[in-house]
Amino acid sequence: MNLFMKTVNSITAVNKWAAYIIAYVMVGMVFIFAAARTVGSPIVGDIELVQFTMVLMIVFSLAYTEKTDSHVSITLIFDRLPAKVQLVLLLLARVLTLLFCAIVCWVFISKMNYLSTSSLLGIVFYPFRILLVIGFFAWGLEAFRMFLLELARGKKDASLGIENEDNKQLVSGE
Amino acid sequence: ACGKTEGASSSAQSDKVFELNYNNLAPPTHPYTKNVSEPWAEFVEKETNGRVKIHVFPSSQLGTPDTGYDDVSGGVFDVGLLYASSDKNDILFPLSIGDLPFAIPNPDVAVSVMNKFYDKFMKDKFQDAVWLGASSTDTAQLYTTSPIETVEDIKKRKISNSLYSRNELIKSWGAVPVSSSNSELYESIERGIVDDVIYNTTGAIGFNLNEVAPNMTKLDLGVSSNGLFVNGNIFNQMPEDLQTLFKEKLGPKHQELMAELYMAQMEKSIQEFENRVKDKGGKVITPDEEELNKFKEPAKKMWDEWVKEANKKGHPGEEMMEFFKKSLEEEGVVIPF
Amino acid sequence: MSVSIVGLLVILMVFSLMFFRIPIAIAMAIPASIGILYLRGWDTLMSALDTIVWSQSYSYTLTTIPLFVLMGQLIYSSGISNELYTAFRNWLSGFRGGLGMATIGSSAMFAAASGSSLATTGTIGVMASKEMLAAGYSKSLTGGSIAAGGTLGILIPPSTMFIIYGMMTEQSIGKLLMAGIIPGILLTMFFMITIYVSSIIKPDLIAHTNEQKVTWKERFSSLKATIWIFILFTIVLGGMYFGIFTATEAAGAGAMGAFLIGLIRKKLTVAKINEAIFETIKTTGFIFAIVIGAFVLNYVLTITRVPHLISDTLFSTNLSPAMLFVIIVLMYILLGAIMDTLSMVVVTIPIILPLIEAVGFDLIWFGVIIVLVVEMGLISPPVGMNCFVLNGVVKELELTQIFKGSLLFMVPILALVVLLYIFPEIALFIPYSVQ
Ligand code: NA
Ligand code: NA
Numbered sequence: 045m046n047l048f049m050k051t052v053n054s055i056t057a058v059n060k061w062a063a064y065i066i067a068y069v070m071v072g073m074v075f076i077f078a079a080a081r082t083v084g085s086p087i088v089g090d091i092e093l094v095q096f097t098m099v100l101m102i103v104f105s106l107a108y109t110e111k112t113d114s115h116v117s118i119t120l121i122f123d124r125l126p127a128k129v130q131l132v133l134l135l136l137a138r139v140l141t142l143l144f145c146a147i148v149c150w151v152f153i154s155k156m157n158y159l160s161t162s163s164l165l166g167i168v169f170y171p172f173r174i175l176l177v178i179g180f181f182a183w184g185l186e187a188f189r190m191f192l193l194e195l196a197r198g199k200k201d202a203s204l205g206i207e208n209e210d211n212k213q214l215v216s217g218e
Numbered sequence: 219a220c221g222k223t224e225g226a227s228s229s230a231q232s233d234k235v236f237e238l239n240y241n242n243l244a245p246p247t248h249p250y251t252k253n254v255s256e257p258w259a260e261f262v263e264k265e266t267n268g269r270v271k272i273h274v275f276p277s278s279q280l281g282t283p284d285t286g287y288d289d290v291s292g293g294v295f296d297v298g299l300l301y302a303s304s305d306k307n308d309i310l311f312p313l314s315i316g317d318l319p320f321a322i323p324n325p326d327v328a329v330s331v332m333n334k335f336y337d338k339f340m341k342d343k344f345q346d347a348v349w350l351g352a353s354s355t356d357t358a359q360l361y362t363t364s365p366i367e368t369v370e371d372i373k374k375r376k377i378s379n380s381l382y383s384r385n386e387l388i389k390s391w392g393a394v395p396v397s398s399s400n401s402e403l404y405e406s407i408e409r410g411i412v413d414d415v416i417y418n419t420t421g422a423i424g425f426n427l428n429e430v431a432p433n434m435t436k437l438d439l440g441v442s443s444n445g446l447f448v449n450g451n452i453f454n455q456m457p458e459d460l461q462t463l464f465k466e467k468l469g470p471k472h473q474e475l476m477a478e479l480y481m482a483q484m485e486k487s488i489q490e491f492e493n494r495v496k497d498k499g500g501k502v503i504t505p506d507e508e509e510l511n512k513f514k515e516p517a518k519k520m521w522d523e524w525v526k527e528a529n530k531k532g533h534p535g536e537e538m539m540e541f542f543k544k545s546l547e548e549e550g551v552v553i554p555f
Numbered sequence: 556m557s558v559s560i561v562g563l564l565v566i567l568m569v570f571s572l573m574f575f576r577i578p579i580a581i582a583m584a585i586p587a588s589i590g591i592l593y594l595r596g597w598d599t600l601m602s603a604l605d606t607i608v609w610s611q612s613y614s615y616t617l618t619t620i621p622l623f624v625l626m627g628q629l630i631y632s633s634g635i636s637n638e639l640y641t642a643f644r645n646w647l648s649g650f651r652g653g654l655g656m657a658t659i660g661s662s663a664m665f666a667a668a669s670g671s672s673l674a675t676t677g678t679i680g681v682m683a684s685k686e687m688l689a690a691g692y693s694k695s696l697t698g699g700s701i702a703a704g705g706t707l708g709i710l711i712p713p714s715t716m717f718i719i720y721g722m723m724t725e726q727s728i729g730k731l732l733m734a735g736i737i738p739g740i741l742l743t744m745f746f747m748i749t750i751y752v753s754s755i756i757k758p759d760l761i762a763h764t765n766e767q768k769v770t771w772k773e774r775f776s777s778l779k780a781t782i783w784i785f786i787l788f789t790i791v792l793g794g795m796y797f798g799i800f801t802a803t804e805a806a807g808a809g810a811m812g813a814f815l816i817g818l819i820r821k822k823l824t825v826a827k828i829n830e831a832i833f834e835t836i837k838t839t840g841f842i843f844a845i846v847i848g849a850f851v852l853n854y855v856l857t858i859t860r861v862p863h864l865i866s867d868t869l870f871s872t873n874l875s876p877a878m879l880f881v882i883i884v885l886m887y888i889l890l891g892a893i894m895d896t897l898s899m900v901v902v903t904i905p906i907i908l909p910l911i912e913a914v915g916f917d918l919i920w921f922g923v924i925i926v927l928v929v930e931m932g933l934i935s936p937p938v939g940m941n942c943f944v945l946n947g948v949v950k951e952l953e954l955t956q957i958f959k960g961s962l963l964f965m966v967p968i969l970a971l972v973v974l975l976y977i978f979p980e981i982a983l984f985i986p987y988s989v990q
Contacts, residue, residue, distance in 0.1 A: 141581050151605050
């Protein structure tokens, strides 16, 4: 069990640092492309390259987002429920997340197509699709790890109260 | 998988009503919606005595052109036009021959040539989707912010293009291809992000491109060819008489509506463009044959490239090209090289 | 069972899951998937998920979000937000309610570099609350000013809300962002007026004014911080306005600019940069998840023709456009009270859009209206994310006090909605005059 937890932890960490590097690449690339176009020599396929970078950014961000519990949820009713029900709902959330990740992984694996390429640069899609599978798989693993964690905590402490997570989401879509 | 069928009043197969979702890439007010997809939906319902009902979803609500084949074969939508050159699924690649620059001059030729091409090379290629016939939009022109008379004029200009396969051509003119999405097209010209746009005639009017790019160089770059497809699963559930009806009457009707619309629109749109820009210093430039050939010449490389690409993908490239050229000649089209 | 019923059942299930703390992305994706499975089968579900997940991740527009988020994070890490507050405090000290206005002003200024209302609230909240409480402002006025000021984060560009709205309605992101400028400035002024007027009507809101005297030298020297924001704002919005950048490129230039500014000011440590990037990664992750969920749900709603059902029902009652507008705004205020606003927008836009288009409302203009009603939702009880965030970072401000103070600021927002209905040009003048 411990080994499983540790493995998932390190997978998520690898993802996190990969996303970290991609963030630099993305800023640099978009900046250079914008500059190149501004001075009158646009780079062919610039948009495609940025799109591929975005795929990577997303792939590597998914597990870390789950680990830090950054997925937005509404706690209005939840907060007023008894601890046992809260635990059940928390576990349900992880299970549904796991389910969704599993479906997406399955879809991408069974619909793998080795021929499709980007239209301008002719870059093959499949390596990025494989990475997407890895990204969703890592997200699912992380959700499962959190599930086990919460289950263990729930068993230990019936009066479990998860901290209000709102202040962890300083940066959000809103 | 279960098709979504409803209203079956008896267990007899022939009473079953098939409801098909039609993915229409154009907005609700577009002539394509008014003159092709909606009238066709009515036609289908009438011809099948209500046994087939078509729901038209405009504005690409059910999917965009890049995922067309995957969407229709997976049942994200049931009927719709697919564009070989825009589709990321490689299975349609052979059909992209119809989009080669300076090949197919108008929708009538597209229907005839591409249907022959399909019969010869593509007949057994599709398993999850069923082909209901070829059609095309009208031919593309060059819309420019300042008048372009010769190939020399176009050097170094930034040209946006709706069909990626034309980018090589743009480069060989000495210009720079720029990718921009349809929704940003007008703005891109307005703000100087691009200088010129290659676009089909009807679409250019629809987007009011004349306001920002008041000149048109009439190059007749060629059509965007497409094919009408129906989801294979739902097609196979239909009784034989309906299947036959689709192949022999409903599919051809769609082609007919397409050709009618775009043949008429092509002439009208050029006239309309000229009227709109007349007072604003814009004009329609028709290069003479010698000059036009200078625009066309570099395209030869792309035709050759296409053959190589086809061979690489395991298709009989030379044979396809030969057949394509022969079919064009039969339609009275002069092959530029 | 009619297909529309299936659509309505899916919506019902989405709301149920959402209110029981299932992450909203999953709360949308799972019922929607079940709906697709029921109506069209496993093949279609697979194809739909394949198409949606791929097209939404292989996306140029979505790139704008991490870049803008990073820009705001870097500006915060560079300590500029602190100095902004000092500058506004110095200039407004001496006015009645000056410190409250300074809170609004610095929020507006920070909003020009940040795309998020929650980030704006959290950033300004810590400093502003300390100073306002010390200066004798009541807890409710303090909380209300900060929470309301924070809402400017999504109105004044950049704004992740405009980007999401633009993606869902296929409107130009650049035009949408520029449409937020004048309404943003107006709302900033309205908020300041609100503080001034309320402090006169109810003087005990500010118990004692011990704001210290500030010299002119201090005033001018504190202006330095604002220059950085002006530079960034000019690069980002000027770049878009004058056709140098697309929205994504402007975001890239902004993030690079914020990075350079941080280096020039020597305020960026490796730890601070890392923190900024990790915040960006988290935001990217959850926004992408929500976008996926929203598009899967969107597909079900489309094939079940629920939006048509609703618009047909509404139109059969012969509503005038004005009445329709009132109904839509009221609906959003109600939903905004109880829902997370991002999910509110992604769930409702596909349903509302056909209505809006049918009446002929401008979709850029309507985007500004949506952002304004979302701002109300952010500060209205019981679910008001801005108030939650403020309560999270400043423990001495109680939630009820913050909500009570925030209610006051709903009035100027509503006033701006009405003003925009009468004079759409307020929003549309800049986007439709671009070079
Ligand atoms: Na902002
Ligand atoms: Na609220």
